[in-house]
Amino acid sequence: MNLVRLYVMLIRASIRSRMQYRFNFWLSTLLATLVNVSEFLMVAVVLVRFDGIQGWSLYEVGYLYAVISLSKVIYRSFANDVHNLDRYLVNGELDQLLTRPLPLLLALMSQNFRIMLGETIQGGGILAVCLVMLLQQGQVGWIAIPLTLWIILTGAMILFAIGLTTSTFGFWLTKVEVLQTLTEDAARSAAQYPLTLYPGWLRSIFFTFIPVAFANYVPSLYVLRHEYGPWLLVATTAVALLCLAGVLAFWRVGASRYQSTGS
Structure with missing residues (x-):
């Protein structure tokens, strides 16, 4: 509990430092909202024109898009610098973190x-609209709301x-920007849409080596389409917990290989 309290104190200090520049915060929030909304609107225009894609309606695709976006918000809000670990390795800043009375990862x-207020507004707004429309059409029931919240949480995990797996490779490779583009950015962008759009070999990767399929697509098959049964949600949760346990073990191995820059 002492570690948790200390972690919360550091988070609060980080928030206060960011809020020192309120104009920059609100402007960046507005721009992030506009950019993300316009990005989805371009996709929505295509979906409306062709009446869906691969049997998925506009609201179903919007659901996938919003769920993965909100999962990203949780991940990048609470663990943003996990994505920037290579900077700490190159500049020697990781040494400073080792002196703190916290486990290195925390x-x-x-x-x-x-x-990430802009991304939260965008993702939450799209999700709310899609769920309301799906509820009105009778495709889903009210149980979809708490199930969706759970899916967002497991997706964030x-x-x-x-992200942590990719960054941990930095203990051996140092720079992992290109690898992050493949495993995080490209994979997450692909998961914003139904995986049936992609060839079989790519879907296999998203189900195994980069399991973004379980972040939104797999559980949505049950929530939106009532396919395969509620065990899909159990499987999704199990995958999230297994991934988390596996990467924490991998992190410990990687951290044990760290060699200080001496700075």
């Missing part, structure tokens, strides 16, 4: 907490596991 996660 110390890293407490750095630079992001208030999966994205965190993927």
Whole structure:
């Protein structure tokens, strides 16, 4: 509990430092909201024109898009600098974190907490509209709301596991920017849409080596389409927990290989 309290204190300190520049915060929030909304609107225009894609309606695709976006918000808010570990390795800043009275990973996660208000508004707005329309059409019931919240949480765990796994390779490779583009950015962008759009070999990767399929697509088959049964949600939760346990073990191995820059 002492570690948790210390972690929360560091998060609060990070938030206060960001809020020192309120104009910059609100402007960046507005721009992030506009950019993300316009990005989805372009996709929505295509879906409306062709009446869906691969049998998925506009609201179903919007659901996938919003769920993965909100999962990303949780991951990148509470563990933003996990994505930037290579910077700490190159500049020798990881040495400073090792002196803190926190486990190394928690110390890293407490750095630079992001208030992703724009992305939250965009993802939450799209999700709310899609769920309301699906409820009105009778495709889903009210149980979809708490189930969706659970899917967002497990999705955040999966994205965190993927991000931490990629960053941990930095203990051997040092720079992992290109690898992050493949495992995080490209994979998450692909998961915003139904995986049936992609060839079989790519879907296999998203179900195994980069399991973003379980962040939104797999559980949505049950929530939106009532396919395969509620065991899909159990499987999704199990995958999230297994990914989390596996990456924490991998992190410990990687951290044990760390060699200080001496700075």
